[in-house]
Structure formats: structure tokens, C-alpha cells
Amino acid sequence: MxxxxxxxxxxxxxxxxxxxxxxxxxxxxxxxxxxxxxxxxxxxxxxxxxxQGTASPVAISLYFESLCPGCREFITQMLYPTWKTFKATGIMKADMTPYGNANEEQLPSGMWNFTCQHGPEECTGNLIENCLLKYTGYEFDTYFPIIYCMENSQDPIAAAEKCITDAGQDWATINKCAKNDEGNGLMHKSGMKTDALEPKHKYVPWILVNGMHTEELQQKAQTDLPKLLCEMYGGEKPQECQMFMHPHPTAKKQKLRNHQ
Incomplete structure (x- = not known):
């Protein structure tokens, strides 16, 4: 080897x-x-x-913000059904960073003041989601269904308590985190992580595949993430890939809908 x-x-x-x-x-x-x-x-x-050996899963990293229409569409219409389809196969791993196009300014107190693209409510959503990530141990399979629940709702912030509680997580703890210096610090870390991207992010959703961003990979991820996963996975393709690598267009769309 x-x-x-x-x-x-x-x-x-x-x-x-x-x-x-x-x-x-x-x-x-x-x-x-x-x-x-x-x-x-x-x-x-x-x-x-x-x-011939055990290949590494394809890594998908999503940089997003809670009220971004394009982010919500990618999460609900592409990332979630793809995850549902392939989560048992081991060919995909993923992580999310809630910050997006926000800006921050440090206050004399040492805390951070955030300005978000879609207003103060989006900052609230970002803070809740940053705290959710921490209190689920940054386990994608645990926090992602909750984020999907929020982002698939008419109002993600209003839906947060029910989505979190229904998933068996402690809303009081996460809500408290989002409203104090703990959440403030977590969102600052997400901001630093976002600002450190190379190349610098220009829009959201901003998608990395195996740690890399190109316009080609972004386009493929947003339009046909299952096919991209199957093409890039270096090991033996799971049965689930058959539908997406040589699909009939109608059958492929139906396949994703069946897993939403």
C-alpha cells in the first residue's frame, strides 16, 4: 500500500x-x-x-446562515434527502457552520456584536444553531435532523423550541446558551472559521467537498449531490449509487423525494 x-x-x-x-x-x-x-x-x-481497501467517506462542509433562502433550499431539498439516502452506507460525512455573511465587532466588554445579512432574527437563529451543535457534541447525525426541522419550517426561529424538544434535546439549556456569553463565543468561533476559508467565501451556501471549494464542485453539490458523492467515493460503490450515477431523470428526482 x-x-x-x-x-x-x-x-x-x-x-x-x-x-x-x-x-x-x-x-x-x-x-x-x-x-x-x-x-x-x-x-x-x-x-x-x-x-481495494477501505476508502474514506466524502466530506461535505456547509457554511450557511439560518434565514438564507438558498441555504434553506440546499439543506431541505438536497443535503437532507442525500443524507437520508446514504447515511447507512458510510460514504459521506458532513459538518455545518452557522455564520454565513455575518459581521462582528468586539465590544469593550469583550463580547461580540453581530450584524447578520437578514437582520437580528437571523443572528438569533445562528446563535441557537451554534449552541445546538455544541450540546449535541457536534455529532452531525444528531444535530442535522433538528436543523432540518428548523430550516424546513416557515419560521426557523419560531420552530426552534419544538424542533429541539421533539428531538429529545434540552431547549432550556440551548436557549440559555444562545442568550448569554457562551453562545456569543461559539458564534465568534464560527465567524473565525468562516473568515479563515481559502478561498474566501463570496456567498452562501458555501460548500466544501473534501476540504476544497471550486465553482464546479459547488455547482455539482447544489444540483446533484448524490451523483457527486458516488463519483468521488474511492471505494466500492454502494447499491444506492446505481440510481444516481446512471439514472432516468424522473426516477432520480423520485428517489430523493422518497427520502425527505
Whole structure:
């Protein structure tokens, strides 16, 4: 395994296209990128090696804000049904950062004053969701159905208490966190994480795939996340991928609807 890895890395050095402006660690994250950087054969060799062992799940990282219409659409219409379809397969892992296009200013007290794109209510929603993440141990499978419940509601902030309580979480603790310095500090950390993105985020939802953002990956994630997952997973494709990799368009849409 190590010899094969070294072999692939050596090929990457030999065949790297000088015009490729993508970091070498991302060359084999998709066929399109491998072709662009002139390392398709080398990456194909590596994918073959990976498929013989236990491949890593495809990592999806979502940077969003609570009242953003585009974020809510992606969460409810694409990310949630995809997660429902593939959560038992092990080919996907995900995380969320509630902050988005907010801005912050530190007060003399040391606390942070936040200004959110869709007004003060969005800041409240972001704070609740940051506290929710903490009090569910940052376990995606635990907090994501609750965030889906909120974002799929007509008013995510008004729905928060019921969504959290119905999921068996302690609303009083999370609400208290959102209203005091604990939530303030958690949202500041999400802000620092968002501001540290490379490349810098320009809009939300902002999606990273295996730690990388490109306009191509963003477009594929927003329009056909199941297919992207199946294409990028380096191991043996689960049965669930069959519907999405060579689908009839109507059947694919029905498949996602069935898992909402």
C-alpha cells in the first residue's frame, strides 16, 4: 500500500501540468480536476489502489446562515434527502457552520456584536444553531435532523423550541446558551472559521467537498449531490449509487423525494 502511494505521488510530480493552479493535494479529488491538471492516469492508478481497501467517506462542509433562502433550499431539498439516502452506507460525512455573511465587532466588554445579512432574527437563529451543535457534541447525525426541522419550517426561529424538544434535546439549556456569553463565543468561533476559508467565501451556501471549494464542485453539490458523492467515493460503490450515477431523470428526482 505504501509503495503504491509513493508510486502515485511520483507520477503526480512527473505529469503535473504547470498551468494547473489547484493544490496537488486536491488533484485526485475528481476526474475533472485530474484531467485539468494532467494527472488522470496517475489518479486512476491511485483510485484503483484505494478501491481495494477501505476508502474514506466524502466530506461535505456547509457554511450557511439560518434565514438564507438558498441555504434553506440546499439543506431541505438536497443535503437532507442525500443524507437520508446514504447515511447507512458510510460514504459521506458532513459538518455545518452557522455564520454565513455575518459581521462582528468586539465590544469593550469583550463580547461580540453581530450584524447578520437578514437582520437580528437571523443572528438569533445562528446563535441557537451554534449552541445546538455544541450540546449535541457536534455529532452531525444528531444535530442535522433538528436543523432540518428548523430550516424546513416557515419560521426557523419560531420552530426552534419544538424542533429541539421533539428531538429529545434540552431547549432550556440551548436557549440559555444562545442568550448569554457562551453562545456569543461559539458564534465568534464560527465567524473565525468562516473568515479563515481559502478561498474566501463570496456567498452562501458555501460548500466544501473534501476540504476544497471550486465553482464546479459547488455547482455539482447544489444540483446533484448524490451523483457527486458516488463519483468521488474511492471505494466500492454502494447499491444506492446505481440510481444516481446512471439514472432516468424522473426516477432520480423520485428517489430523493422518497427520502425527505
Amino acid at each position: 505504501f509503495a503504491a502511494k509513493a508510486f502515485v505521488l511520483s507520477l503526480l510530480v512527473v505529469y503535473a501540468n504547470a498551468k494547473c493552479d489547484i493544490s496537488p493535494r486536491f488533484w485526485c479529488t475528481s476526474r475533472a480536476i485530474a484531467e485539468q491538471c494532467g494527472v488522470l492516469q496517475a489518479c486512476s492508478d491511485w483510485w484503483e489502489v484505494q478501491s
